[in-house]
Amino acid sequence: MISRPKLWRGLLFYVAQIAASAAPMEHDLGQDLVFFRLHELPADLPSARPGRTKPCVVDIRYVAAEPAAASAFSAWIKFRATVRTPVFVLANAATSAALLQALAEFETGQGVIVIGAARGPFQPDSGVTISEEDERKAFNALEQGTPLVKLIADQPDKVRNDEASLVKEALRESPAEVGLPSRPTPRPSPPIDAALQRAVHLHRALRAWRRV
Numbered sequence: 476m477i478s479r480p481k482l483w484r485g486l487l488f489y490v491a492q493i494a495a496s497a498a499p500m501e502h503d504l505g506q507d508l509v510f511f512r513l514h515e516l517p518a519d520l521p522s523a524r525p526g527r528t529k530p531c532v533v534d535i536r537y538v539a540a541e542p543a544a545a546s547a548f549s550a551w552i553k554f555r556a557t558v559r560t561p562v563f564v565l566a567n568a569a570t571s572a573a574l575l576q577a578l579a580e581f582e583t584g585q586g587v588i589v590i591g592a593a594r595g596p597f598q599p600d601s602g603v604t605i606s607e608e609d610e611r612k613a614f615n616a617l618e619q620g621t622p623l624v625k626l627i628a629d630q631p632d633k634v635r636n637d638e639a640s641l642v643k644e645a646l647r648e649s650p651a652e653v654g655l656p657s658r659p660t661p662r663p664s665p666p667i668d669a670a671l672q673r674a675v676h677l678h679r680a681l682r683a684w685r686r687v
Contacts, residue, residue, distance in 0.1 A: 556585060
């Protein structure tokens with residue numbers, strides 16, 4: 476029978492070999508917090524890097540994974556997560572059952588915090604309120620190139636009191652009637668990604684308390 480230490484070393488070696496030729500979506504969230512979005516496991520697991528390990532946000536929403544891939548993900552988290560370098564895991568009810576089961580095995584105090592919208596059997600450590608539709612829109616917005624800052628901070632469009640709008644208000648007429656060009660309709664902003672926003676807020680609070 477293979478001992479547990481050898482089993483873990485084998486899993487980590489397996490993860491490292493695959494990760495060497497793969498790369499997850501990665502963004503810097505500032506203040507020593509890094510964001511990873513994984514699409515396929517175990518290929519997208521970030522490889523180990525020299526230097527101090529940083530706290531991170533790992534997004535596995537909508538990820539499908541077989542038990543072997545879920546075990547590799549669990550091994551990666553155990554290798555990385557500590558109380559001083561927590562791993563904030565973004566998950567939802569659409570995350571594969573194997574991954575959710577792997578996350579359920581982590582106990583409080585191991586440096587793993589699962590964040591998401593509680594639906595059905597999925598009950599995260601830190602629940603957020605967001606509709607399934609808005610969560611998917613926010614998730615897709617990042618895939619389509621929307622900057623992360625727009626997904627974690629509510630920044631409504633500011634009304635611009637430029638000359639054209641002032642003339643329009645003064646004359647109470649349409650832009651066509653006063654010979655002014657009509658302003659294009661602003662594109663709607665993507666929904667706030669509540670889970671990602673919560674992860675950032677928790678990290679900032681831990682830094683303020685000097686816990687990370």
